[in-house]
Every structure is written in C-alpha cells, then in structure tokens.
Amino acid sequence: EAGVVQSPRYKIIEKKQPVAFWCNPISGHNTLYWYRQNLGQGPELLIRYENEEAVDDSQLPKDRFSAERLKGVDSTLKIQPAELGDSAVYLCASSHGTVPAKNIQYFGAGTRLSVL
C-alpha cells in the first residue's frame, strides 16, 4: 500500500512569490491534515479536512494561505505571497476516520520550503 505522497520535496523561492504544495493521502483515508514544522520544533496543524470539508482551519493564516481538497482525495496548499517567515517543512498526513483506527495519522515526507 502506498503511503502519503507529497511533492515537491524541496522548493526554493524568492519572497513575494507564490508557491503550492501537493499531497495525495493513503487510499481510503477520509481525513487529511496539513502541518507546518519550523526548524527545531514539532509540527503544528494548519488545516484538517473531512472529505472535501475543511473542519478545522483555525490555525491557517488566511490572508496568504489557502488550501483545497476538491474531490475529497488529493489536496493542495498554497501560499501567496510567500514571506521569509514561511520557510519551514510542510507536512501532510491522513487518517482512516474509522474507530478504532480513526486517530492514527500517517505522514508524508514533507516539502521543505526556503524563502529567500
């Protein structure tokens, strides 16, 4: 079974440029998460989807960040415009949504973003 797939692995951009990250969750997983991991810290949740619906986006900086999961499968996270402080690793995770396996989140390898 394929795991959570993210692309690209690395992205270097100049500030004020747009950037997008893509995530394909494990097949059959209804719940999808985007986390941001700053250097030397643990990941922090940005947004959580249940199928197509964003059920928790309270930590998403909505002035510059947006996300979508149009068909309830893969998802895209976008930043426009990027700022220097956005440099981080962006992790995607998915979970099945069925008790008792409901709350096990499986992570992708992340995208390392460097904003110059």
Place this chain on the structure above:
Amino acid sequence: AQTVTQSQPEMSVQEAETVTLSCTYDTSESDYYLFWYKQPPSRQMILVIRQEAYKQQNATENRFSVNFQKAAKSFSLKISDSQLGDAAMYFCAYEEGAQKLVFGQGTRLTINP
C-alpha cells in the same frame, strides 16, 4: 490549550543499551490519546507507539515501551537494545477527540556505536 513538553532537547545512548525519553503534557480531559513519533533525516514522521488514556496498561511495541502516569501527566518512552537505526528526532504528541495532534519540541536521539 493543551501543551506537550519534552525537557530533553538531546539524548545519547550506547548501542544495545536502554534509553528513556521524557514527556509531560497538560490537559483537563479524561479521555485522550498519546503518541510517540520518530522523525529520521528523511523527515517522514513514523508512528512508534500509542497509548489510550483510559487503558492503565502501558503500551509495548517490540523494543519500545511507555511508562504512562496519568495522574502525573507523564508519558515517557523507553527504547531497549538501542540500534543505530533508532537515531532520529522523537516527538511526543497528544490528541483529544478533535483529532488534532499537539506535538512537543522533540528530542534528538543519538546512538553511539
């Protein structure tokens, strides 16, 4: 808000020895889950072990076990017979019913051959 604290930024252990990583958390909930994730240089977070708060028995997965002290809000990870492949960042995480994981700052584990 729930918080998770890992007080050891770095730990090291000799290969084949045992090491314990500490984690404390703060919550007013009675039902929740706790996790230890491993993050090697490849960056992918890998689940090591999980504990359900209502279960008094400590979880065990092969060489990995936890010491869960609910009253003290403590959740330490013991790695027995340490192997070179265990070298990584280890994150303790808390989750309540909202499926939101709250992570600690992490502990970098080095295995000395």
